[in-house]
Amino acid sequence: MSRWWRIVLIAVVWEVQSVVCREVTLPPGPIYRVAGFPLSLPCTVSGYDGSRTQDFEWFLYRETAKEMSIAVVSTRDRGFPYAIFQGRVNSGEVRVERDSGDKARLVIQRLQPEDQGKYECYTPSTDVQFQGTYSASVDVKVITDTLLITHSRILSGQSVIEGTALQLTCAASVESAQHTHLSVTFGMRGSTGSGSLGHNLKEIISIDRDLHVTPGRGGSYEKRYNNGEISMEKRSGDEGKDLYILTISALALEDSGSYFCEAAQWILDPSGQWERIAQRTLELGNLSVQPLADTLSVSTVPVGEVALQPGSPLSLTCLVSGAGPWYRSALLVQWLRRGPAGGVEVEVARMSPNGVVSWGDDISSGGGGSMEKGEEGRFSLRRFSAHPADAGQYRCAVSVYAGQLNPAPSSPATITQRSEGVVVSLKTKAVSVLAAIELSRRPLLKRGSTVTLLCNVSVVTTGPTQVEVQWWHKKRELHGKEDKTPENAKGSILATLTFDGISRIFSNGSELSVDRISAGTYRLRIFSAHEEDQGDYHCQADVWTQDPHGGWYNTGASAESSIVHVYLYALVADLLLIPLVVGVSSALFVGVVIISMVTCCFMNRLARQRSNCARKPAGRPIKEK
Template identity: 85%
Template sequence: MGILGRGMAWWWRIVLIAVLWEFQSVVCREVTVPPGPLYRVAGFPLSLPCTVSGFEGSRTQDFEWFLHHEDAEGRQIGVVSTRDRGFPYALFQERVKSGEVRVERDSGNKARLVIQRLRPEDQGRYECYTPSTDSRYQGSYSSSVVVKVIPDTLLITHSRILSGQPVIEGTELQLACAASIQSMQHTHVSVTFGMRGSTGSGSLGHNLKEIISIDRELRVTPGRGGSYEKRYNNGEISLEKRSGDEGRDLYILKISMLALEDSGSYFCEAAQWVLDPSGQWERIAQRTMELGNLSVQPLADTLSVSTVPVGEVALQPGSPLSLTCLVSGAGSWNRSALLVQWLRRGPAGGVEVEVARMSPNGVVSWGDDISSEGGGSMEKGAEGRFSLRRFSTHPADAGQYRCAVSVYAGQLSPAPSSPATLTQRSEGVMVSLKTKEVSVLAVVELPRWPLLKRGSTVTLLCNVSVVTKGPTQVEVQWWQKKRELDGKEDMPPLHAKGGILAKLTYDGMSHIYSNGSELSVDRISAGTYRLRIFSAHEDDQGDYQCQAEVWTQDPHGGWYNTGARAESAMVHVYLYARVTDLLLIPLVVGVSSALFVGVVIIAMVTCCFMKRLARQRSQLRK
């Protein structure tokens, strides 16, 4: 066993030596640079990475770069070295000393040659050499790549620059720049619009923001900073490429609605790209054009809404009324939609109601406040002028008027759910009307005889007297309020004086508001108005009242409500039972009593008979 063990150990030593020999023959030094040729632009940076692997010794390797000119018959020119400051040849000494040519390390075994500004004479084959740190000279110690230096033909121009004058919030902004390249090598161009935003203290800082760009493959991408991506998806920001003059492509940035965050210094940046043999796109040239400063002024600082005339307007009934809403400082009139409303509050105050409105698309609609008898119009005149006209004013038109303007900055056709950028109201103008002196009295009567019975017709009379000058008409309303039953109201009242039953308008039209009974209203004489309830029932009991409103004519012959009204005192209606109902009670009671007595007698007779029959059967059994 001892001899066998020593033999096995010797065998494993032989195998280990063979594996190590094979590993040394496979793992050896290798230097890698990108495949070429590489096309770069004169005046712009060159960055050549170099990697060494499979080496022995220190993890931090040294790198030396040589340039082989195409016309130098293979002669090497020392460019830069990581270990020898005297390595560069005279052609590169000053450039290396100034840092224009240098080596930048990515790691111990990775470094890159950087030439900050390429020159035409820098064209040639660049060799990356790594001095040996290995115990055996094995593998490759250098690798080279051809660099072609092409002329700088990237041009970028602008059609106009920003003046720096303040622009109102919501205004449209359009900027354009042209870019072109004239290169024998196939390259692409990308264009980016950006801005340097405000630092917050009013001055322009270095808050760089990329607004939107069109890349080398013509894909449009919004900037990720700020709200540009959301605004791009909403269609507020766009970038378009067009064919320009002299073979230049024109790139147009549009911001349909400027926001306060858009204040800043704008620029346009063009970049030239080439596809390297490695399959990666490389930016080989870049040029920036300043487009000027932009200051966006808040809409609230510029918008002004006023009403003409101002103060107070006194009119006679029937006179026309004309009010004008003046709007200024809303930005470009062909870029922002306006919603204009006319509002009115009564002479005694109260809730403000809408009289009329003009939507952003010019459609006029009237509120519940305005009467159709007087007629009116709402019109848009010159830019910023919106008029409200009443052809014939009535006392109901009196009150404080003002206009409210909602601005949809940068939106020509806002959706109904779109919020307005800003809403501002004007000062009010008081409109008063001199009315006639009118007095009115209303008295309701209920005949006391014969007694009112259920199922009969109830008649109520409303006597109205009016004292004034000129022709008048009266509108009469009838109201009913139920009496309380067992401490609870039989029917909740719709008004302080109950619920309305019927109305006879000033022009003779009747309106019945059904309470379950058949009703009628009419005028039986000059000042007497009648309410009839046919086949009255228990629900028709309660307190009744009439209300009279006086209407008169304006100079044009139109009728209007003078506002004079009177309410009568309450009159109570009680319905008695009919004679047939009184006779029915004893009849029902008598029949019920007779049936009860008969049932009792039959039960007693049956009970006694059954007991007697039971006794007879028991005797027979005995």
């Protein structure tokens, strides 16, 4: 039995030895590489015995002497190279780089034309038996360097404003009998932060060997490419050169640095892998991007204070400078005003980036003013007839969308800057106004009746005047408690009689009317008043007068009357309804009780009579004679 096992074991060992033997592998050829650029040939050995760290020796067979081997470099013998390679090996230009113990590559840093030929990779034997292959060879063709790259513009280190557009162009070409492709990349060496240019290398954008445009991954280039802010295109140029154009629509602060253009030549090896065989970089100069905040200036003309008579025209100009080229960046310009007594700053007018003007008040939107764009950087606000309501502090706010001509409504502005304020005051004549409210009473105000309120107004001034009267109502109780919420502190407006005699009703249910019954008396009537109309009432009088051009304006003089309380009593029918219901109910109850008692007594008496009849003895019989 042991004899048979010994035979089987010998057969297995012989089979393994016949299958597993030394094999040396090189990439298939021929391999084309460009003179002056690197060559890298990987060599792998497998199926060997002995140490896992194998040695490699390289030989060259030139085409002019195919039978003569030239020792190039070895991993085990420093004196291995021939004299024509010894100096290059000593300098490291020709060397062997190990990827692992049984895989190494021959590297020639700068190929020379005489390096063309057949390269053999030989592995000295470490095997018990000499079997398999101990070397492999591949043809290497050295072709002439024809890669050219030029520029049409070079940066001179000038400082440009944030948001300015940048366009750089490179021309690249290659002439080769072999089928090769070109790729072109624009990149930048960014600032180190101390003002000097460091080695912070960034690829901005590239067109690869398959003509695909790919944004760089460093910085925000991918996002800006997707937003259309960075682009690259290829065009046909003169003399067989292709033009590669980089466009940055709006320079950002991160774009400061030293720019370069890189062209690479690619070839498809017999192994099916694309290899870069030549590369050339062209420096395009330095660029410094200055923050927009350092250059943007927003001011108003005139400055200080402007004093006007009512009815005079008002003209203010917003001056914008340092925002970069006007044809590259959109502006949003707003005019803001704060009242003479301070308070909240409100928007008077705005001009959107597409030139559309919108108003924040009724005066200008009704034709009382205009907003216009003049020459570059001048935006004017005009009031054709200024009135006291126009008084206050004005300033303009400018939002710059750097490099964006049509920003989306949700797009954030690059920067927003406001000017100093200019105070506009109007010299108005003295106006004195008083208002008093009066409740015209009947003997008793009842629900459903008409409530009449009178507002008596007296005005002391010179010149023609008109009065605008507002009527206000505040409910005294809200679910049994006084309503003290801020929005209801003054109540709600019921109606207005404007200075030109137009009545406006704001009632939420009741039928109202307002009119003027005499020179200084204004009337509010509430028809068919109900419980919701109860509460506190007061009137407010605003005085209007004419400017020299005949236009009416609010003088700002205003007076509020004292408060009167309106309470509605119930109607007589409502007052009689309860006792009537109570009386009828009581009468019915008494009647039912009496009828029940009489019926009960009658039934009891009838029952007693029937009972007595049943207990009486029977009479004697009568005899017959």
